[in-house]
Amino acid sequence: xxxxxxxxxxxxxxxxxxxxxxxxxxxxxxxxxxxxxxxxxxxxxxxxxxxxxxxxxxxxxxxxxxxxxxxxxxxxxxxxxxxxxxxxxxxxxxxxxxxxxxxxxxxxxxxxxxxxxxxxxxxxxxxxxxxxxxxxxxxxxxxxxxxxxxxxxxxxxxxxxxxxxxxxxxxxxxxxxxxxxxxxxxxxxxxxxxxxxxxxxxxxxxxxxxxxxxxxxxxxxxxxxxxxxxxxxxxxxxxxxxxxxxxxxxxxxxxxxxxxxxxxxxxxxxxxxxxxxxxxxxxxxxxxxxxxxxxxxxxxxxxxxxxxxxxxxxxxxxxxxxxxxxxxxxxxxxxxxxxxxxxxxxxxxxxxxxxxxxxxxxxxxxxxxxxxxxxxxxxxxxxxxxxxxxxxxxxxxxxxxxxxxxxxxxxxxxxxxxxxxxxxxxxxxxxxxxxxxxxxxxxxxxxxxxxxxxxxxxxxxxxxxxxxxxxxxxxxxxxxxxxxxxxxxxxxxxxxxxxxxxxxxxxxxxxxxxxxxxxxxxxxxxxxxxxxxxxxxxxxxxxxxxxxxxxxxxxxxxxxxxxxxxxxxxxxxxxxxxxxxxxxxxxxxxxxxxxxxxxxxxxxxxxxxxxxxxxxxxxxxxxxxxxxxxxxxxxxxxxxxxxxxxxxxxxxxxxxxxxxxxxxxxxxxxxxxxxxxxxxxxxxxxxxxxxxxxxxxxxxxxxxxxxxxxxxxxxxxxxxxxxxxxxxxxxxxxxxxxxxxxxxxxxxxxxxxxxxxxxxxxxxxxxxxxxxxxxxxxxxxxxxxxxxxxxxxxxxxxxxxxxxxxxxxxxxxxxxxxxxxxxxxxxxxxxxxxxxxxxxxxxxxxxxxxxxxxxxxxxxxxxxxxxxxxxxxxxxxxxxxxxxxxxxxxxxxx
Numbered sequence: 001x002x003x004x005x006x007x008x009x010x011x012x013x014x015x016x017x018x019x020x021x022x023x024x025x026x027x028x029x030x031x032x033x034x035x036x037x038x039x040x041x042x043x044x045x046x047x048x049x050x051x052x053x054x055x056x057x058x059x060x061x062x063x064x065x066x067x068x069x070x071x072x073x074x075x076x077x078x079x080x081x082x083x084x085x086x087x088x089x090x091x092x093x094x095x096x097x098x099x100x101x102x103x104x105x106x107x108x109x110x111x112x113x114x115x116x117x118x119x120x121x122x123x124x125x126x127x128x129x130x131x132x133x134x135x136x137x138x139x140x141x142x143x144x145x146x147x148x149x150x151x152x153x154x155x156x157x158x159x160x161x162x163x164x165x166x167x168x169x170x171x172x173x174x175x176x177x178x179x180x181x182x183x184x185x186x187x188x189x190x191x192x193x194x195x196x197x198x199x200x201x202x203x204x205x206x207x208x209x210x211x212x213x214x215x216x217x218x219x220x221x222x223x224x225x226x227x228x229x230x231x232x233x234x235x236x237x238x239x240x241x242x243x244x245x246x247x248x249x250x251x252x253x254x255x256x257x258x259x260x261x262x263x264x265x266x267x268x269x270x271x272x273x274x275x276x277x278x279x280x281x282x283x284x285x286x287x288x289x290x291x292x293x294x295x296x297x298x299x300x301x302x303x304x305x306x307x308x309x310x311x312x313x314x315x316x317x318x319x320x321x322x323x324x325x326x327x328x329x330x331x332x333x334x335x336x337x338x339x340x341x342x343x344x345x346x347x348x349x350x351x352x353x354x355x356x357x358x359x360x361x362x363x364x365x366x367x368x369x370x371x372x373x374x375x376x377x378x379x380x381x382x383x384x385x386x387x388x389x390x391x392x393x394x395x396x397x398x399x400x401x402x403x404x405x406x407x408x409x410x411x412x413x414x415x416x417x418x419x420x421x422x423x424x425x426x427x428x429x430x431x432x433x434x435x436x437x438x439x440x441x442x443x444x445x446x447x448x449x450x451x452x453x454x455x456x457x458x459x460x461x462x463x464x465x466x467x468x469x470x471x472x473x474x475x476x477x478x479x480x481x482x483x484x485x486x487x488x489x490x491x492x493x494x495x496x497x498x499x500x501x502x503x504x505x506x507x508x509x510x511x512x513x514x515x516x517x518x519x520x521x522x523x524x525x526x527x528x529x530x531x532x533x534x535x536x537x538x539x540x541x542x543x544x545x546x547x548x549x550x551x552x553x554x555x556x557x558x559x560x561x562x563x564x565x566x567x568x569x570x571x572x573x574x575x576x577x578x579x580x581x582x583x584x585x586x587x588x589x590x591x592x593x594x595x596x597x598x599x600x601x602x603x604x605x606x607x608x609x610x611x612x613x614x615x616x617x618x619x620x621x622x623x624x625x626x627x628x629x630x631x632x633x634x635x636x637x638x639x640x641x642x643x644x645x646x647x648x649x650x651x652x653x654x655x656x657x658x659x660x661x662x663x664x665x666x667x668x669x670x671x672x673x674x675x676x677x678x679x680x681x682x683x684x685x686x687x688x689x690x691x692x693x694x695x696x697x698x699x700x701x702x703x704x705x706x707x708x709x710x711x712x713x714x715x716x717x718x719x720x721x722x723x724x725x726x727x728x729x730x731x732x733x734x735x736x737x738x739x740x741x742x743x744x745x746x747x748x749x750x751x752x753x754x755x756x757x758x759x760x761x762x763x764x765x766x767x768x769x770x771x772x773x774x775x776x777x778x779x780x781x782x783x784x785x786x787x788x789x790x791x792x793x794x795x796x797x798x799x800x801x802x803x804x805x806x807x808x809x810x811x812x813x814x815x816x817x818x819x820x821x822x823x824x825x826x827x828x829x830x831x832x833x834x835x836x837x838x839x840x841x842x843x844x845x846x847x848x849x850x851x852x853x854x855x856x857x858x859x860x861x862x863x864x865x866x867x868x869x870x871x872x873x874x875x876x877x878x879x880x881x882x883x884x885x886x887x888x889x890x891x892x893x894x
Contacts, residue, residue, distance in 0.1 A: 047802055048072055049843060050199030051236065052116060052763055056192045057085040057102030063844060066098045069230050072844060073099050076195070078764035079114045082106065082406070086191070092133040092162075099194040100131045100164060106182055106190045111147070111415045113181035113407035114195060115393075117750060117763050120176045123202055125235060128180065129194040130156055131164040142188020147181040149173075150411030151379035154213070156190075164193065166238070168214035169377060170205050175386050179407045183415075198236045201796060203264045205299070205374070208345055212299060212374035218242045220368050221250040221274035232268040239271050239370070248276045248285070251367065253307040253336070260305065261337040267303045267370050272338055275307055275367040285366050288353035289373075297346035297376035300354070303369050304341065306333040310364070317359040318366035322352065330359045333367065346376050384410040384422065385429040391452035392420070392432060398447045401440065423455065434458035438484065446471050446490075453477075460484040462510065470494055470517070475501075484510040491516040576648050580655040587614050594666075597717075599627060599733065604662070611662035612647055616655070627733025628656050634732045638705050642697030644720060644730040660730070664723040667730075668694075668779075669716035672786050684817075684825035685869065686725055687783045688833065688862040693727035694719050695858055698776060699851040701735075702769045708738045710767055714775035715756045716782055736767060755789035755799065760845050770845035776854065777801075777840025784833055786818040801841045804834065829864035832857060 053073045055064075060077035083104040093101045106112040118124065128146060141158040146167060154167040171178075182190035205212055219228065222241035230236035252274040260269045278285050291298075306316065319329030320341070328341055356366035383389075392409050395401070403418045410422035410430035421434035432453050438460045445468035446461065456477055462484045469492035474483065483498070494511055499519065501507035511519050578586070586605035594602040600618035604611070617628050628651075635646035647659040665671070668690060671679045682690070694714075701709040712734040720730045734751045750762050756778045758771035778789055781800045791798045807816045813830045814823055836857040842848050849857070 047805065049759065049799060049802060052118070052195075052197040053099070054079065054114075054116075054195040055099045055102055056104040056194055057087065059085070063846070064098065068097060069236075071099075071230055071236070073194075076104060076114065078766055079116055080104070080112070080406075082109060082112045082404070086135050088131070088133045088135055095162070096131065096133075096164075100129060103131070103135060103191050103193045105136070106184070109184070109404050109406075111181050111183050111404070111407055112190070113147075113179045115177055115179055115406075116195070116197070117177045117765065118173055118197065119199075120173055123170065123172050123200040123205070124178075125168060125170055125198040125200055125237065126178070126180075127166060127168045127194075127196045127198075128192060129164050129166045129196075130158065130191065131193045132158050132161045132191075134161050135191075136189070140188060142190065144185055144187065144190035145183040147179075147183055147407070148379065149175075149179050149181075149383045150381040150408045153377070168238075170200065170212040170214075170374065171379075172211070175383060175389070177389075181407045196236065200235055201264045205301075207299060207376065210297075210376040210378040213377040214372075215298070215375050216371070216373040218371050219271045219274070220370055221248075221252065221276040222271075223250055223252060223274055228268055228270055232270050234266050239268060242276070245276075247279055247283070249279045251275050251277055251307055259336050261334075263338050263340055265301070265303065265338070265340045267338060267340075272303065272305045272369050273307070275305070275369040277367045278365045281365045282358075283365070284355045284357035285368060286353060286355045287371075288351065290351050294350050295348070297348045298352065299343050299346060299374045299376065300352075301340055301342040301372040301374075303371070304331065304333040304339045304367065305337060305369055306335045306367070307369075309335060314363050315361065316364040316367065317362040318356050319359060321355045321357070322347075324353075324355075327354070381411050382429045383408050385431055387452055387454070388430075388432045391449045392417075392435075394449035394452075395435075395447050398444070398449065399437070399440070399442050401437070403440075421458070431455040433479070436460040437464070439463045442466055444468070446474070448473065450474075451476065455479050458482045461488070463487040465489060467491065470498075470511075474498060480507060482508045484508075485514065486510045486512045488514050489516065490514040493518040493520075578648050578650045578659065580650055580652045583614060583616075583650050583655070583657055583659075586612065586659070590616075599731075600657075605659075607647065607659075611664075613660045613662050614657055615660070616657040628658065630735060631658060631732045634709065634735055634737075638701070638709070640697055640700040640704065641726075642693045642700070642728050644728045663720035663728065663730075665721035665725065667717045668719040668721060668727065668783070671721070672716060672782055680725075681820060682725075682783075684821055684829070685862070685865050688829070688858060688865060690719070690721070690725065690727040691780055691783050691833070692855065692858045692862060694729060694779065695776065695851055695855045697727075697729040698772055699855050701729075702772070702851050708769065710736045710738065710769055711772050711775075712736055712767070713752050713756075714772055714779060715753050716779055719779070758845070759843055768845060769851070770848045773840050773848045773851060773854065774842075774845070776851070777837045777848070780833065780837035780840065784817055784830070784837060786820070801838065804838065808834070808838075826865045826868040829861045829868070832861040832864065836861070 048071065051071065053071050054076045055062075055073040056076045058073070058075040058077075060075050062075045063073065065072055083106045086103050086105050088096070088101050088103075126148070132141060139161070141161070143155065143157050145152060146154045146156050148169065148171065153169060156165055156167070158165055180195060182192060184190055217237060217239055218241075219239045220242045225241045227241065228239045233239065254273070260272055262269075276285070302320075310316065315332075317330045317332045320327045320331065331339070331341065333339060356368060358365055389409060392405075396405050405417050407415065409417045409420050409432060410424075413424070416422065419436040419440075420432055422430040423433050424430050433455055434457060435450070435453065436458070439462075442461065442464035444466065446466055448471065450456070450459065451471075451473035454477070457479050459474075459477075459480060459482065463486070466485075466488040467490065470485070470490055472495060474480070475495040475497035490511070491514075494509075494517065498507060498509055502509040509519075511517060583605075584590070586607055587603045588605070590601075590603050592604040594604050594613055596602070600616045603614045603616065605614050606612065628649075632646070632649050632651075635643075639645070644663070645661045647661060649659060650657040665680070671682055673679075680686075698711060698714065701711060709732075711729065711732065713731060714729070718729060718731040720728050722728070750757070750765060752758075752761075752771075752775070756775040758774040760774075761767055761771040778800060781787070781804055782789065785800065785804065787800050787803055789800050791800075791803065804816060813827055813834065816834060817823075817825060817830050836849070836854060839847070839849055840854065
C-alpha cells in the first residue's frame with residue numbers, strides 16, 4: 001500500500017527529532033511550559049528513594065531542588081577527588097535545567113572516575129549528561145570515551161554547543177558500587193555535567209545477556225510536541241514526541257489520575273493518553289530502522305492502551321509482523337489499561353521492519369501509544385574481585401595515596417593502577433597480586449587492610465616512614481613471595497614464620513635499615529643492641545605513667561557514675577578483665593544461650609548473685625576482633641543510663657568476650673515482632689518511653705561524649721530492655737569517634753544494617769551524626785507501626801518509610817499505628833511521633849532534626865498521651881482539660 005511504503009521512513013525521522021529533543025537543549029523549555037498544558041496529568045509519587053542525582057561541578061556540600069522536575073540534586077564533590085569545577089555563563093543557563101549549569105572538566109590524567117555506592121544486584125537506569133556551551137571559550141568540541149567500570153559504555157561526540165549528549169544504559173551492577181570514568185583519547189578535554197541513577201523493577205527490561213543502551217524512546221500520537229520526564233514518569237525516563245507523519249492521525253483521551261491501569265513498566269499516563277493510528281483505516285502501521293552496525297542486537301518494547309470506549313459493533317484487533325513474518329498477535333488493547341509487548345530475545349541480522357495490521361474480524365485499524373528501542377551492550381571485561389577493591393580503596397584512604405588511583409584497579413589492563421599488578425585467567429575476576437608503594441611518603445603503621453589482599457605475591461613498602469611493629473597478618477599471606485620493608489622505622493621483631501620462610505627459600509625478605517627492628521631468631525637473648533632496652537625502659541615508664549593516670553580517671557568517673565546510679569554500682573565496681581576460666585565459671589560452661597549474631601553467641605551467667613550477659617567472639621567472625629576492641633574502648637569511657645554497661649571482658653589468646661549487665665526483657669525487636677511467645681504487648685506509653693530512652697542514649701553519644709560518637713548500627717535488635725522496660729542502646733562495635741578538630745563528618749567505608757542505613761552516607765561514605773538520626777527514624781517507625789523495615793511483595797521491595805508515606809496520604813493515623821493497640825492512644829501524640837519519625841528519615845540529612853530535637857518532640861508526644869490517660873482515669877484538672885480542648889481545636893500540622 002502506498003501509505004505504508006511512506007511509513008518506512010518514519011523511524012528515521014523520529015530518530016532525528018528524538019536526538020534533538022533528548023539533548024536537553026529544548027527539553028527544559030518544554031518542561032517550563034508544561035504548566036500551561038491542559039492535559040490532566042497524574043504526578044508520580046514524590047518518592048526519590050531510588051534516585052541518585054548528581055550535579056557535576058556544583059560547589060561542595062551544595063544541594064537544591066530543580067524547579068521544573070522537583071528532583072533533589074547534590075554536589076559531586078564526595079564522589080571524586082580530581083577535576084576542575086566550571087560554570088556556564090548566565091546567558092547559557094536560560095534554556096537549560098539547573099543540573100546543566102555546572103560541569104566538571106578533567107584537563108589532567110588519562111582516566112578520571114566517579115565512585116558511587118549502589119545496591120548490587122539491583123537494576124538501574126544510569127544516565128550521564130554532557131553540555132558544552134563553549135564553557136572554556138575554545139569553541140572546540142571535545143571527543144572522549146565514557147566507561148562504566150572496566151568497560152567502554154559510549155564515545156561522547158559533541159557536535160552542537162547548545163545541545164547536550166545524554167547516553168543512557170540499563171545495567172545490573174555485580175558490586176556494591178559503580179565507577180563512571182571519563183577517558184582522554186587526545187581529542188579535547190573530557191568533562192561531564194550530570195550523573196543520574198534510577199532504580200527499576202527487576203521484572204522490567206529483562207535480557208538474556210548484556211546491558212541495554214537506550215537508542216530511542218518515543219511518545220507516539222503526541223499532540224503537545226513536548227518531552228516528558230519525572231515527575232510524569234516514576235522512573236524518570238525521557239519521552240520524546242514522535243516526528244509528524246502525514247500518513248497517521250492521533251487519537252487521545254482525557255482521564256482522571258486513577259483511570260489508567262498500569263503494568264510494571266509504568267509508561268507515563270500523559271504518554272499513554274495519546275496514540276497513533278493509520279490515517280487510512282485499511283493500511284498497516286509500519287516502522288523500520290537500518291543499524292549502523294549489522295552485528296548489533298536490539299530489544300523492542302511497544303506500549304498499548306485502548307483510548308476509545310468501543311460500541312458493541314466495533315472492535316480493534318491486530319497482529320504484528322517483523323520483516324514480513326508473523327511476530328505477535330492477535331493483540332486486543334484493553335480500554336485504559338497498559339499492555340507491553342517486547343522481544344523475548346535479542347533481535348539481530350540487519351534491517352528491521354515492524355508492521356501492525358488489522359485482523360480479518362477487526363473493524364478498526366491498529367494503534368500504538370509508545371515505543372522503546374535498546375541496543376544490547378555486552379560489558380565483557382570482568383571487574384576486580386570485590387574484596388580486593390575494598391582493601392585497596394581502604395589502603396588508598398589510609399595512606400592518602402596521591403597517585404591517580406581511580407576506577408577499577410585491574411581493568412582494563414591499559415589503565416592498571418600505578419604500583420599494582422593483577423592476575424587474569426579469563427574466567428574469574430582479576431585479583432591483585434602485587435602492590436608497590438615504595439618511596440611513597442607513607443607514615444603510621446602497616447595498614448591492616450593489606451591482609452585482605454589474600455592473593456598478594458609481592459609487597460614493597462620500602463623507603464617510607466612506617467612505624468610500629470610488624471603485624472602478624474604478614475605471615476598469614478599464603479601467596480606472598482617477596483616482602484620488602486627496608487628503610488622504615490619499624491620496631492619489635494620479625495615473626496618467626498617469616499624468618500623460617502626466608503631461610504627455606506619460600507620468601508624474599510628485606511627488612512634492613514629499620515634501626516629498632518630485630519630480624520634474628522634470638523632477639524630475646526641479644527645483648528649487643530643497647531637501643532632496644534633503653535627505648536623499652538623509657539617507653540615502659542611512660543606507659544606506666546599513662547596507665548596510672550588512666551586508672552585514676554576511670555575510677556573517678558566510676559565513682560561519679562555509681563553515686564548517681566546505685567542499681568549499677570555492684571557491677572561497675574567490678575569492671576575488669578576476666579580469664580577464660582572465669583568466663584566458664586560465670587556461664588556454667590556456656591549452659592544457657594541468650595542469642596546469636598554476626599559477632600558470636602551471647603550466654604547467660606552470674607557474677608556472685610548478679611546476672612550478666614556474656615558475648616563470646618566467634619573465631620569465624622571476619623571483623624569481630626576489631627569490633628571487640630572498639631566496643632571495649634568505648635564502653636570503658638562512656639556511661640549513661642540509656643547505654644548498656646560493660647561489666648568486664650575476656651581477652652585470652654583465641655578466647656575473647658564481653659560481659660554486660662543483664663537485660664531481662666531482651667531486645668526491642670522481640671517485643672515488636674511477636675516472635676517471642678513471652679514478649680509483652682507494648683502500650684503506646686511504653687513505646688514512647690522506650691523511644692525516648694533510646695533517643696536520650698543517642699543524644700548523649702552525639703553531644704554528651706567528648707569527642708562525639710556515632711553509633712552506626714542503631715536498630716531494634718540493638719535496643720535492650722530491663723525488667724522495668726527501661727531501654728538501653730547496645731552493640732558499639734561499629735561506632736566511630738569523631739575528630740576533635742571541629743570536623744562535621746568522617747569519611748569511612750560504609751557499615752550498618754540494610755534498611756536502617758542512611759542513604760546519603762551509603763552513597764557518599766560521609767558519616768555524620770545525622771546518619772544515626774536516619775537509623776533512629778526507622779526504629780521509631782517500627783515502634784509506631786510494627787511493620788517490617790523492608791517488605792517484599794512480588795519481588796518488589798518496599799521500605800517502611802515509603803509504606804508510611806503512602807498511608808499518610810489517606811490521612812487516618814489509625815491505619816498507621818500498630819493495629820494491636822486497637823486505637824488505644826492519643827491521636828495528637830501519634831501524629832507527633834509519626835511526623836518526628838518521617839523527619840528523621842528525610843533523604844537529605846540537612847532536613848533531619850538533631851537527636852536533641854528528637855528527644856524534645858518525643859517528650860511532647862508522651863505528654864499528650866499522659867494527659868489522655870489522666871483524663872480517662874478521672875484526673876480532669878483544669879490544665880489537662882484546657883490542653884485537650886486546644887489540641888482538638890488546633891491539631892498538629894499534617
